[in-house]
Amino acid sequence: MGVNAEACDRAALVALGAALAEARRGKDLRPPFVLLADVLAGLGAGRAGGPRAAEALLVRGREDWLRRLRSAGRSESALRAYRNAIDDLLGWGRSTGRVDALFEERVVVEYLDGYRRRCSPAPATYHRRFLLLRRFMRWVAQREGIADPFAELDAPQRPRQEADWLTPEEFARVLAAAEQPVRRLAGMAGRDRLVLIALVTTGLRRAELVALDWGDLELGGEAPSLLVRRGKGGKPRRQPLPEVLARELRALDAERQPAAADPVFTGLQGGRLQPTILAGIVRRSAQRAGIEKHVTAHTLRHTAATWLRQATGDARLVAEYLGHADLSTVSRYAHVASDELRAGAEAIAARALPSPSPPSAGAGSAETLALAA
Numbered sequence: 541m542g543v544n545a546e547a548c549d550r551a552a553l554v555a556l557g558a559a560l561a562e563a564r565r566g567k568d569l570r571p572p573f574v575l576l577a578d579v580l581a582g583l584g585a586g587r588a589g590g591p592r593a594a595e596a597l598l599v600r601g602r603e604d605w606l607r608r609l610r611s612a613g614r615s616e617s618a619l620r621a622y623r624n625a626i627d628d629l630l631g632w633g634r635s636t637g638r639v640d641a642l643f644e645e646r647v648v649v650e651y652l653d654g655y656r657r658r659c660s661p662a663p664a665t666y667h668r669r670f671l672l673l674r675r676f677m678r679w680v681a682q683r684e685g686i687a688d689p690f691a692e693l694d695a696p697q698r699p700r701q702e703a704d705w706l707t708p709e710e711f712a713r714v715l716a717a718a719e720q721p722v723r724r725l726a727g728m729a730g731r732d733r734l735v736l737i738a739l740v741t742t743g744l745r746r747a748e749l750v751a752l753d754w755g756d757l758e759l760g761g762e763a764p765s766l767l768v769r770r771g772k773g774g775k776p777r778r779q780p781l782p783e784v785l786a787r788e789l790r791a792l793d794a795e796r797q798p799a800a801a802d803p804v805f806t807g808l809q810g811g812r813l814q815p816t817i818l819a820g821i822v823r824r825s826a827q828r829a830g831i832e833k834h835v836t837a838h839t840l841r842h843t844a845a846t847w848l849r850q851a852t853g854d855a856r857l858v859a860e861y862l863g864h865a866d867l868s869t870v871s872r873y874a875h876v877a878s879d880e881l882r883a884g885a886e887a888i889a890a891r892a893l894p895s896p897s898p899p900s901a902g903a904g905s906a907e908t909l910a911l912a913a
Contacts, residue, residue: 743844755800
């Protein structure tokens with residue numbers, strides 16, 4: 541007895557439609573083709589894990605994952621790091637013929653070993669690559685109902701990083717170099733000086749500084765402050781402004797009379813200061829000052845952390861002042877009062893713009909430098 545192919549096709553479509561409807565009634569929100577792949581797997585027709593299936597899951601998952609991170613307010617640098625890591629994994633899988641097996645632990649281990657051989661990453665870079673891929677692959681595996689290839693893999697130990705910081709005398713040289721630029725463009729010396737003072741007295745990250753609007757500043761009264769609307773992890777925080785910086789910002793406010801949405805730190809043409817220009821200000825000033833250390837905006841953040849720790853001996857205060865992403869290790873046991881933060885801000889400012897006989901600087905601790913990250 542012959543088989544009516546068209547009737548079989550119609551019956552198969554009806555069965556698949558019913559399975560899809562049943563899954564939706566059960567609140568299963570996975571993409572329809574993923575659901576249908578599961579149904580076909582139950583019928584012995586194969587499922588995720590066959591040739592190119594893993595690639596399809598990862599490509600689709602990458603876009604969904606990046607969309608989720610973007611909606612959660614993650615930074616562009618974080619999104620770029622995830623995309624680069626995922627794309628590198630996919631590229632390796634395609635080039636080695638392992639793309640169909642990227643959800644197998646042994647293949648992930650092969651990739652990680654190959655990544656170290658190909659790129660010779662620094663320990664911190666390898667540690668971050670491992671964590672990025674583990675988080676992404678775990679999310680895809682849970683969503684698709686397949687085994688997590690990272691489930692039994694231990695993360696490499698997080699490397700301790702030493703970082704350069706400046707003594708008050710070194711910062712004074714950097715500031716003097718900024719005040720005497722080679723190119724005497726209108727407004728450059730004043731802008732560069734203000735940027736350097738702001739970085740070293742507030743400990744702001746580069747992106748946090750350039751994002752400041754005038755509406756984020758409270759310059760009146762006895763307790764001037766600034767609002768970081770989106771710090772690390774998307775968390776807002778308010779922190780004190782030392783009086784020496786608040787005074788300069790008041791003068792600039794009176795001169796410009798800006799709107800609340802105008803940027804505080806600008807380029808020479810008046811637009812918002814770009815991160816690359818800010819980086820150039822720091823690098824150029826340090827080089828002209830003859831500083832042999834590798835000085836960046838983050839170096840000035842480490843400097844703020846070191847000076848604050850030297851002045852107070854209080855690690856929890858350093859973490860709070862710098863808006864550390866995870867304060868659980870310190871804030872669980874001790875509350876940092878606002879007057880402590882304000883006193884800390886003034887202690888940093890006293891080192892940034894010292895009296896003619898500044899106190900000598902001691903050594904910064906590794907713990908302080910870690911908190912500044």
